Amino acid sequence: MKQYVLRDPEIARRMVDFIRATAGPANAAGRPLVVTVAEYKAKRSNEQNARYWALLTEIAESVQLNGKWFDRDTWHEWLKQKFAPQSEAPDGSLIPISTTRMNTEQFARYMTQIEVFATQELGVEFAAI
Incomplete structure (x- = not known):
């Protein structure tokens, strides 16, 4: 191609x-x-990618839910289910798109949703990333 x-x-x-x-x-x-x-539409940038994984690391290191700690890969999958744009699956259901397919605008919006959720709902206080 x-x-x-x-x-x-x-x-x-x-x-x-x-x-x-x-x-x-x-x-x-x-x-x-x-x-x-x-x-x-440009795909997410390397800077966005690095910042995203830094956010997930901070969440993983500061949030314990129901007495359990979760690694950043688990947070990635769970937050993707919660906030990623959706596409239609073969059975007609909606599934989150891969973060690697998001353009810079979609990815920026996605990270903002995660930051707001983590701050307001999980009590995360992010360091300057």
């Missing part, structure tokens, strides 16, 4: 050149190309 982020005319030219060079042969081989144009 080839993907182009059209930030300038040169990239658009390279995309058109690629399509011109490959569309005919691909179609002749019975494998026609599909071209989709959509607004680019």
Whole structure:
């Protein structure tokens, strides 16, 4: 799969050149190309990812529920069930999307929901992260 982020005319030219060079042969081989144009939304950043796992570590190290401690991976799964955007499963039910599929805006909103919940409901006092 080839993907182009059209930030300038040169990239658009390279995309058109690629399509011109490959569309005919691909179609002749019975494998026609599909071209989709959509607004680019960056995936979560490395900085967001590091901050997210730092938040989960603080929660794991400061919250005990019903006499039990939970590791940050457990908190990750539980909070994802609670706050992540949903997608439809094959049986029609809704399941949370993977945090790795969230764009920067979705991931920022997700982390804010976790911070508010952890502060208000779990009593976490976050260090400056």
